[in-house]
Amino acid sequence: MIDDAPSAGRIRWGWFIAWVILMAVLPLVFDDTHTLSLMAITALAGLSLALMWGYAGILSFGHAAYFGLGAYTYAIAAVNFGESTVPVLLSILVPALLAAAIGAMMFWGRIGDVYLGVITLVVSLILFKFMNATAGDAYKIGDARLGGFNGIPGFQILNVPGDPSAQIFGVPFYYVIATCLALCYLLCRWILSTAFGRTLVGIRENELRVELLGYDVPAHKTAVFTIGAGMAGLSGAFFAMWAEIVTPGVFALGMSAEMIVWVIAGGLGTLIGPMMGAAALTLLKLMLGQQTVIDNSLVLGAIMVIVVLLIPKGIVPTVAGWRGRRERSVASRRGQASGRKRRAPTSAAGAGTGSAP
Amino acid sequence: MDYAAIVFLEIVYMIAFLALASAGLAVVFGMMRVINLAHGEFVMLGGYTTLACVQAGINVYVAMLVIAPIVVGLIGLVIERLVIRHLYGRMIDTMLATWGLSLLLVGIVTLIFGSSAVGVPTPIPGYTLGAYQMGGYNLFIIALAAVVMVGMWVVLRHTRLGLIARGAMQNPEVASALGYDPKKVYMATFAIGAALAGLAGGALAPLTGLLPSSGGAYIAKTFITVITGGAAVLSGTLSSAVMFGAVNQIVSFASTPVIGEIAMLALAIVLLRLMPQGITGRFFRNST
Numbered sequence: 001m002i003d004d005a006p007s008a009g010r011i012r013w014g015w016f017i018a019w020v021i022l023m024a025v026l027p028l029v030f031d032d033t034h035t036l037s038l039m040a041i042t043a044l045a046g047l048s049l050a051l052m053w054g055y056a057g058i059l060s061f062g063h064a065a066y067f068g069l070g071a072y073t074y075a076i077a078a079v080n081f082g083e084s085t086v087p088v089l090l091s092i093l094v095p096a097l098l099a100a101a102i103g104a105m106m107f108w109g110r111i112g113d114v115y116l117g118v119i120t121l122v123v124s125l126i127l128f129k130f131m132n133a134t135a136g137d138a139y140k141i142g143d144a145r146l147g148g149f150n151g152i153p154g155f156q157i158l159n160v161p162g163d164p165s166a167q168i169f170g171v172p173f174y175y176v177i178a179t180c181l182a183l184c185y186l187l188c189r190w191i192l193s194t195a196f197g198r199t200l201v202g203i204r205e206n207e208l209r210v211e212l213l214g215y216d217v218p219a220h221k222t223a224v225f226t227i228g229a230g231m232a233g234l235s236g237a238f239f240a241m242w243a244e245i246v247t248p249g250v251f252a253l254g255m256s257a258e259m260i261v262w263v264i265a266g267g268l269g270t271l272i273g274p275m276m277g278a279a280a281l282t283l284l285k286l287m288l289g290q291q292t293v294i295d296n297s298l299v300l301g302a303i304m305v306i307v308v309l310l311i312p313k314g315i316v317p318t319v320a321g322w323r324g325r326r327e328r329s330v331a332s333r334r335g336q337a338s339g340r341k342r343r344a345p346t347s348a349a350g351a352g353t354g355s356a357p
Numbered sequence: 358m359d360y361a362a363i364v365f366l367e368i369v370y371m372i373a374f375l376a377l378a379s380a381g382l383a384v385v386f387g388m389m390r391v392i393n394l395a396h397g398e399f400v401m402l403g404g405y406t407t408l409a410c411v412q413a414g415i416n417v418y419v420a421m422l423v424i425a426p427i428v429v430g431l432i433g434l435v436i437e438r439l440v441i442r443h444l445y446g447r448m449i450d451t452m453l454a455t456w457g458l459s460l461l462l463v464g465i466v467t468l469i470f471g472s473s474a475v476g477v478p479t480p481i482p483g484y485t486l487g488a489y490q491m492g493g494y495n496l497f498i499i500a501l502a503a504v505v506m507v508g509m510w511v512v513l514r515h516t517r518l519g520l521i522a523r524g525a526m527q528n529p530e531v532a533s534a535l536g537y538d539p540k541k542v543y544m545a546t547f548a549i550g551a552a553l554a555g556l557a558g559g560a561l562a563p564l565t566g567l568l569p570s571s572g573g574a575y576i577a578k579t580f581i582t583v584i585t586g587g588a589a590v591l592s593g594t595l596s597s598a599v600m601f602g603a604v605n606q607i608v609s610f611a612s613t614p615v616i617g618e619i620a621m622l623a624l625a626i627v628l629l630r631l632m633p634q635g636i637t638g639r640f641f642r643n644s645t
Contacts (some may be wrong), residue, residue, distance in 0.1 A: 059449060093643055105630055111447060114392065115629050118584050122622045125577050129622075133615035136548050253573055257456055264453060298464020304457025 033112030039279040046262040046278030048231035057204035066229035068250035070236025078155040079144035083164040091237035099229030107218035128251035153348030168222035224239025359487025372602035373502035383556030388589035393460040397572030403558020421559030426552040433551020582627040
């Protein structure tokens, strides 16, 4: 994890190209583009949390707030405008603005890890409760009725910019999402390669030290929180188009929990891990949804507990550790301190135990 | 006049509800610095235990006041042995693991009891106050919350058990040097916290109805009550329960229950913003 820091911004182009080719070929192999699209959408949501949590150490317990807000913004704007270009842009902008406001409040207020978890959780709950209570004619924005528990159905799905009648669905829709996913991945990599990104990693490792070196820690954290929320908003907009209905369920606690499971199962501190985790667990969920023997939340919960207890690094770093970095994985297993350090990176105690040279 | 009395009773009831539902979480958090996100599911399990007992023909008071705490306390004990004890001192990991546990418990209960809503009959009939009909069971909840709070205070402050518990939490090394095993104290504390959650779940089941997912309704409220209250188990929980209960009910009477709940949550954010260093600074100094 820590050794990941210097190379955080470096892209292995070979792997990247292989991944893009894989995404391009998948629809030719599997007929079910509906499932593939959802996997790409959740991968994008996972990527947004991976950036915030894995690299800047900001654990949002209510990431679904921004995902859901993106979905609602898109639906409301699409009903009003009758096309999709402006709504998509708004679905990035609105969650980003909310995150900027909340982030500024939290980070300049020097709110610690645990409080941060509570506040992000409470924000998503407020949105959930509010949206559930918006049934009736009193709650409408423009032409869009918020619809309370039933949500907003029947809005314009993605269309070619400038031509609302040219709707994009099926295989082309998948390619649009996959392209956005690849671009967002490159964006994250680019961010992490800049001085800004390196400072973020520094904050995760030792917030106090970075602060004493003269960096503006709250500004950095607010910025990355905003970027992550915007990305989550975009995935929410795609989700709305995919489902063709938006319900308050997008804000639910279970949604936030799922996102966290994607990241910790895939591997905290990597970008590819959470994307793979999201895609794999989405597929698993859809498969579980087709049978009624095992409850879905049982499986999700079991995965969460097992991962935290047994593979706290996540699957991708663990597998990467097997190949060629044996001695390092032995060293990190010896002292659980490194794992502990990573999960509570901004703790004041970090200054005392200080692990990074 | 009657209306004022009703409003007052409803406020007191809400405060009692929050204090009772949060007691278990407050013990676990205040004493062990462990945030148990499966607390809502412990409450839910207490409710289902009561339901199963009532269906088996056991007296409802025995079911909720005796059997539910014991059963949920034992479940808590098992969970502490299997999961929590591996994670002491790693607060974020504990939160993630208990969140996973909560999903797991919801899944298990859904498998056993099904996912449809069920209810426990209310054992106390309503009464009339002026022109209004009131639920008599609310008064029972208020009394029970008061008994639980006083009971916790007596145990923590005036018994040897409470002394050992407080000592082991403050300084595990010294407690262990004096012959008290901190691991056993932690284990017992977690089980007692779970038992209190079970008691709350059993007692509240006739009012709230039961669903496998109903734990989610508790976790947010109890979470903010305990965290905002701070590390002091009793005074913290009571003070924030009073504040949140009052705000929730007053705003609910002025507008709608949903707005009341949103007002409570918004107040929690404001309070946390005003007191940012409170528990966290304290917690991290103690743990590592």
